[in-house]
Amino acid sequence: MTIMTRKRRRMMAEATAESPSTVLPEELMIEILSRVESSNPLQLRCVCKWWKSLIVDPQFVKKHLNKSFTDITDLASKAMDHMNSFEMHLIHAPAVPQDEEEEEENDEDDDDDDEEEEKQSMMNLVAQLDNLLIIVRSLKGNLETIKVDMQALKDRMKCLENFLQIYLKNATASSS
Helix, strand or coil: HHHHHHHHHHHHHHHHHCCCCHHCHHHHHHHHHHHHCCHHHHHHHHHHHHHHHHHHHHHHHHHHHHHHHHHHHHHHHHHHHHHHHHHHHHHHCCCCCCCCCCCCCCCCCCHHHHHHHHHHHHHHHHHHHHHHHHHHHHHHHHHHHHHHHHHHHHHHHHHHHHHHHHHHHHHHHCCC
């Protein structure tokens, strides 16, 4: 086992002896990193020192800001679409009819007619409540969708804010 460990160490030393910058040009590596699907590019800084330096490179920052702007615009547009859909649903939601006052009829009403009318009235009320429940469920679903959209937008903006703070801190440190 000791022989394998030494052999493994030697192979790792040989593999890391070659600088990553000789494998890929910096511009190409920046292009690759800018396309990495990561909501937080600061996580990429933890990979190696070279990536850490590339993440704060002005070329990468410019590409990342353009991509972030597009992503945030798309998220905001999606949230607005859901909000507009929600508002339209509210506008076009069927109104729950109120009980209409019944006109008094002649004293000759039968008890059977009263019972039938009462039964029909209860069935109408149950149908109205059922429709109202469907509307409430739909509104709840729309609100949940909007909430998810807004959370994604908030997370993306926070990540971008952190990224810009790190970049500005690094840029002011390097210019001093």
